[in-house]
Amino acid sequence: MLSLLHIENIAVIERAEIAFGAGLNVLTGETGAGKSIVIDALGVIIGLRTSRELVRAGAPSARVSALFDALAPLARALLRENGFDIGAETELLIQREIIADGRQVCRVAGRPATVSTLRRLGEALLQIHGQHDSQALLSVESHLALLDRFAGLEAQADVYQAAFDEWKNLENECDKLRTDEEERARRVEYLTYCCEEIEAARLEEGEEETLRARRRALRNAGQIRAGLEQVCLCLLGDDEAPGAVSQLASAARVLADVAGLDAAYAQLRGRLEELAYLAEDAARDVSARADGAEDVPGELAAVEERLDVLYRLKQKYGGDAADVIAHGARCREELDGLLSADRTLKAREEACRQARTCADALAAGLTKARRAAAETLSRRVQRELAGLDMAGVSFLTEVAPRAGDGALRARGADDVRLLLSANPGEPPKPIARVASGGELSRVMLALRHVLAESDEAVSLVFDEIDAGVSGRAAGRTAERLALLARNRQVLCVTHLPQIAAMADVHFGIRKDVARTHALTEVTRLDEDGRVDEIARLLGGLTVTDITRENAREQMRAAGRFKAQDRPGRREHTENNDPKDGGEA
Secondary structure (H helix, E strand, O other), X not given: OEEEEEEEEEOXXXXXXXXXXXXXXXXXXXXXXXXXXXXXXXXXXXXXXXXXXXXXXXXXXXXXXXXXXXXXXXXXXXXXXOOOOOOOOOEEEEEEEEEOOOXXXXXXXXXXXXXXXXXXXXXXXXXXXXXXXXXXXXXXXXXXXXXXXXXXXXXXXXXXXXXXXXXXXXXXXXXXXXXXXXXXXXXXXXXXXXXXXXXXXXXXXXXXXXXXXXHHHHHOHHHHHHHHHHHHHHHHEOOOOEOHHHHHHHHHHHHHHHHHHOHHHXXXXXXXXXXXXHHHHHHHHHXXXXXXXXXXXXXXXXXXXXXXXXXXXHHHHOOOHHHXXXXXXXXXXXXXXXXXXXXXXXXXXXXXXXXXXXXXXXXXXHHHHHHHHHHXXXXXXXXXXXXXXXXXXXXXXXXXXXXXXXXOEOOEOEEEEEEXXXXXXXXXXXXXXXXXXXXXXXHHHHHXXXXXXXXXXXXXXXXXXXXXXXXXXXXXXXXXXXXXXXXXXXXXXXXXXXXXXXXXXXXEEEEEOOOOOOEEEXXXXXXXXXXXXXHXXXXXXXXXXXXXXXXXXXXXXXXXXXXXXXXXHHHOOOOOOXXXXXXX
């Protein structure tokens, strides 16, 4: 439960430290005194969305710290899952700071944490219910989730949803495969043409550069051959003049004679002989190239034609030969896929039928479980409503399975509605059409009371859920809150003296506007303070000895009610499995 809440610079609260106790904790104060700010602070600590607007004007940051003890098993499990195992510790400290520039710092057990971690932990520590929850009862979309939560069917519904998603994905695949046959035929024809054209060309990467070089050679074959022949003449000579090879050989022979006279010229002779050999080798190579430089008839035309093929394919399919080859590969892959689409479609259709069968079976199981749980929920809420001075009101949880092709939806095949008959003899109708504001508040409290039997959250927070309730109904509402608080901690912001009188711990919230700016203070009231506060709730502007005595009588009556060993107490501690089908 929540044992301590420390608030700094949240709106008009400069600093407050609230030590909550077990049972029913009540917060009262004038309208606008700042009661809702305490609820906002609780929302901060359990990871609800916040704004920099919460930071008190002029303050650099706002801080909220909360100390929890007697942690529920679910809270300990969530702590372990998120790396915050506190071992045998019985207390947990959660802190959150909101900087004025919008940044936030969260800590769990002294270690940094994310807001999403706070939100997950918050579900196992606190549940905040406000006037908007009553309005949520008007939304039919929320009724199915409420029933599943009551019956503990969330996990079963998740299993169904996974099967539903698989079926829908397969159905979408089948729809894509069943594209218009005429369009598919046109696509096959186009892809076939592309594949045949590209594959017939037998392109090779780098081929174009080789062809361009060969074209240059063929276009200049005569000039190249004439140049090579001139080189051969220079190297080999003719009948009229010796060439470089002959001249180098003659020079080497002469130098051989000189080397015979002086050994110092032997090395130079060797160099001349080597030059003669190299020149002779080069002459043979040039001669062979000159012979090969002949213009082969038709070769230039063939090269030009091949380059033209490459040019046309590049214009159609890509920037170079590699791009054209890649495009051809993609076309072949798509074409093969389309040609095998019939086989794929049949396989997908069979998988889709099986997935639908599985989803139908799971949906039927959900429907059966929901119908059984709906009877139990209706019975228990009906009993709670009787205890809230609504004995003549009939409550019904209706589960209506859908039929046809669109029967299955993300959370099953059922429409769930909460129905109410405000007067005996009238048929049940949707809550939104028949319930007044006060009736909505009491129906919501009855539902929360029933749901609390299976919730693991230790603390429940009610923010002015008594709106529109007065008279006998207010007294009954107070009694139900007191019963609810016997088994768990309950925090309640209220304007009703009947609820305030039932408090096990009572806090007064007061706004001081005497200084330069308004500040809110939260004070734990002693018995006299409680008498004065309840008298104020009873008498408004005029508090007299009579209203104070009335307040004391309210407190004495509340004490007698809480001291009774009522059967209702036993009812709320036994048979609390919503799936047992029996009375709670």
